[in-house]
Amino acid sequence: MTSSTALPPATLIGLNASQLAHLLQTRQLTAERLLTVCLERVAECEPQVKAWRHIDPAFAMEQARMLDSGPLRGPLHGLPLGVKDLFDTRDFPTGYGSPIYADHRPNHDAAAVALCRNAGAIVLGKTVTTEFATFSPGPTSNPHNVLHTPGGSSSGSAAAVGAQMIPLALGTQTAASIIRPAAYCGVVGFKPSFGLISRAGVKSLSESLDTVGGFGRCVADVALLTSVMAGAPEWRLPTGAGKPRIGVCRTAHWDQASPAMQHTLMTTVQRLSAAGVPVSDVELPDSFGGLAGVHDEVMCSEAFKALADERLNHPEGLSERLLEMLERGAGFGLKQTLAHRAALASARHQMGRLFAGFDLLLTPSACGEAERGLERTGDPVFSRAWSLLGLPSLNLPVGFGPQGLPLGVQLTGPIFSDTATLGFCQEIEALLQQ
Template sequence: MTPHDLTQLTASEAARLLQTRTLSAEALLGACLERIEAREPQVLAWRQYDGASAMAQARALDRGPLRGPLHGLPLGVKDLFDTRDFPSGYGSPIYQTHRPDHDAAAVALCRNAGAIVLGKTVTSEFATFSPGPTRNPHNPDHTPGGSSSGSAAAVGAHMVPLALGTQTAASVIRPAAYCGVVGFKPSFGLISRAGVKSLSESLDTVGGFGRCVDDVALLTSVMANAPQWRQLPVDRKPRIGVCRSPYWDKASASAQQAFESTVRTLAAKGVHMVDVTLADSVAALVEVHDQVMCGEAFKALADERLNHGELLSDRLVAMLERGSRVTFEQSVQHRAQVASARHQLGRGFADYDLLLTPSACGEADLGLERTGDPLFSRIWSLLGLPSLNLPVGVGDQGLPLGIQLIGPMMSDTAMLGFCRWVEQSLAASFL
C-alpha cells in the first residue's frame, strides 16, 4: 500500500492488518506523519505532536509481542486529558506550561492496549465555547466545531485513524458531524474521567472519533473495559424512533433533507419507524442543560476564576457569571427533572431501540469565531444517554452533514450494534 492508501484505512481495517503483522506500526505511523506534514499547516489540529518519539514507540511495537486491540494505531488525544509526555494546557493560557507527570486513566488504558499517543489535539478553552485555531478539514474558512475540534479535524483530515474527545454539551457529536467522521459518546460514567480537566461533574463524558462505527467501538471498548463492544452481532433490524424535536425549524434545509432521506432509506429497508414527539417537560431540558453546565462550571473552575480571572475569555466569564446565579435549590430541582425525564424516555424506549435526530443545525458555520450551536445534543447529554454521529453526505456548501443515533441509558453494546446496522444499510444505499 502507498502512504495515501494507509491513511485511508479505517482504524478497524488497520488493526486487523497490524494484528496479523501484515502491516507494521512503523509504516502506518510514517504515512500518518506524511499526512500531518501535508495537511497540518491548513487545519491546525495539533497543539503538539512528537513524530520522533512516536516512531520509536512504533518500532518497539513491531519488535515486541502484540500489546492489545489498539496495537500500533496512532492516536490523537484532546488537550483536556493529562499526558505524561506532553503538556496539558486545557485550551487556556493559565496552563500554558503545565506538565503533568501521569496519564489520564483513558490515555493509560489506550497506551496499555498498544496505541501510539502521537500528540495532543486542540481543544476550546476548558472545553467551552471559545475556539482554538483549528479549521475545518473540508474548508478552512469554516469551524470544525468544538470543543473536541482538533480531534475531529485530525481524523477528518486522515492524519490519524482515532482520537479521544469529551462531551459536555455537544463536543463529540457536533465536531464529528462538521468534520464528516463518526463520533461516539458512551453512556455517562462508563469511562473514567480521572485525569481529565473537569468542567461539569454531572455532564462530562469521555468519547472518541473514528471513520466507522467499528472504529469508535474499538477505541471506547478499551477505555470502558467492554471487549464485547468489539463484537457487534445484530440478530434483527432496529426499531427507530424519528425525533425531529421541537427545534426542527432550527435545522437548515439541507440538514432536514438529509434527515428525511435517511428516514425514507431505512423505511424502504423494512425498518420499523415511529414518529416521536418529545413531551414539553423533556423539550425544556435544553435550558436546564445550560443551567446545569454553567452552575457546575462555576464551581469546577473556581481556582481559575478567583486567581486567574484576567486570563479567562470574555465568553467564559459570561458563562461563569450565569453559573453564579444558579442556586442550590435550583440544582436540586434540576436533578429531579433529569430523573423524571430519564424515566419517561425509558418507557418510550420500549417501543424503539434508537432515537434518530439531527446531529447539528446543519453544515459547519462559516468563520472561526464560534464553534456552532449545540442545540441538538443538549438534552441527550443532560440525560447521559449514549449517542453517535453518522455522516450522511454533504449539504449545499459541500460540507459534511450528520445524523445522531441515541440509545437508552447503559444500552451501549446493543446500541452500537444497531448503529453499525444502520451505517451499513445507509452505505449500501449509496452504492
C-alpha cells in the same frame, strides 16, 4: 504475508482503524510504516487545518519501533492516536485550551490515555480543544473547508481524523463536543453512556455531564476505541439483534435545523424504511422542550464550581465569554440545583417508558453544515438533552450540504445500552452504504 511496503500511502490513509488493526495484528503492516504515512499526511495538512497543539514525531516513532520489535500489546497495537488537550499526559504538555496552563506538564496519564497506551496505541500528540472545553475556539479549521469551523470543543480530534492524519482520536462531551464536531468534519463520533469511562485525569467542567468518548471513520472504529477505555470488549461485537426500531425525533428545536439538514434527515428515514427498517415518528413529552435550557443551567452552575481556582486566582487568563458563563453559573443556588435534579429524574423516567417502543432515536447531529468563520463552534442544541440524560449517542455521516460540507445524523440509545446501540448503529451504517 504482505509486506507493509507493498501498501501505497494512499491505500493506508484510506483505511479505517479497524482495517488497519487487522493488518497490524497479523503483522502484515508495521507500526513504523503506518506512522510514517500518518506523519507525511500531518505535514501535508496541518499547516492549513491546525488540529494539533503539540506533536512529537520522534517520540511516536520510538514507540512504533518498540511495538514492532515486541509482542502484540492489545487491540490498539500500532494505531496512532490523537489525544484531546483536556486529558493529562505524562510526556506531553497539557494546556486545557487555556493560557493559564501554557507551561503545565502533568506527571501522569489520564486513565483513558493509560488504557489506550496499554492496549498498544501510539500517542502522536495533543489535539486542540476549546478553552476548558467550552465555547471559545482555538485555531483549528474544518478539514473540508478551512474557512469554516470544525466544531467544538473536541475541535482538533475531529479535524485530525477528518483530514485522515490519524485513524483515531479521544474526545469529551459535556454538551455536544463529540457529536457536533464529528458531524461538521464528516467522521463518526461516539459519546458513551455517562460514567462508563473513567474521567480521572480529565479536566473537569461539569461533574454530572462530562463524558469521555472518541472519533473514527466508521462505527467499528469508535466501538474498538471506546471498548478499550470502558473495559468492555463486547462493544466491538455486533449484537445480531437485527434491524433496530427507530423513532424519528424532530425535537422542539426542529425549526433550528437548516433546510438541508431537515431534508437529509428525512431522506435518511426514507432510505432506512425502504431497507426494511421499522421507522416511525415519535413525539417527546412537552416537558422535554425545556431540557436544553436545564442542561445549559446545569453546565454553567457546575462550571462555576469546577473552575473555582481559575476564576478566583487567574481571572485575567479567562476569556470574556467564559467569564460571562461563570457569572451566569454563580446565580444558580441549591434550590435551583435541586429543581434541576427533580426535572432530570422525571425526564429519565419518561425516557425509559419511551424507549420501550424503540431501540434508537434519530435526530439531527447539528443544525446544519459547519458555520463559516472560526469565531464560533456552532450550536449544541440537538445534543443538549441527550447529554443531560447521559444517553449513548453516535454521529453517523450521511451526506453533504449545499456548501459541500458534511452533514450527520444522531443515533441515540437507552441509558447503558452501549453494546446494543453500537451494534444497531453498525447495522444502520451498513444499510446506508448499500
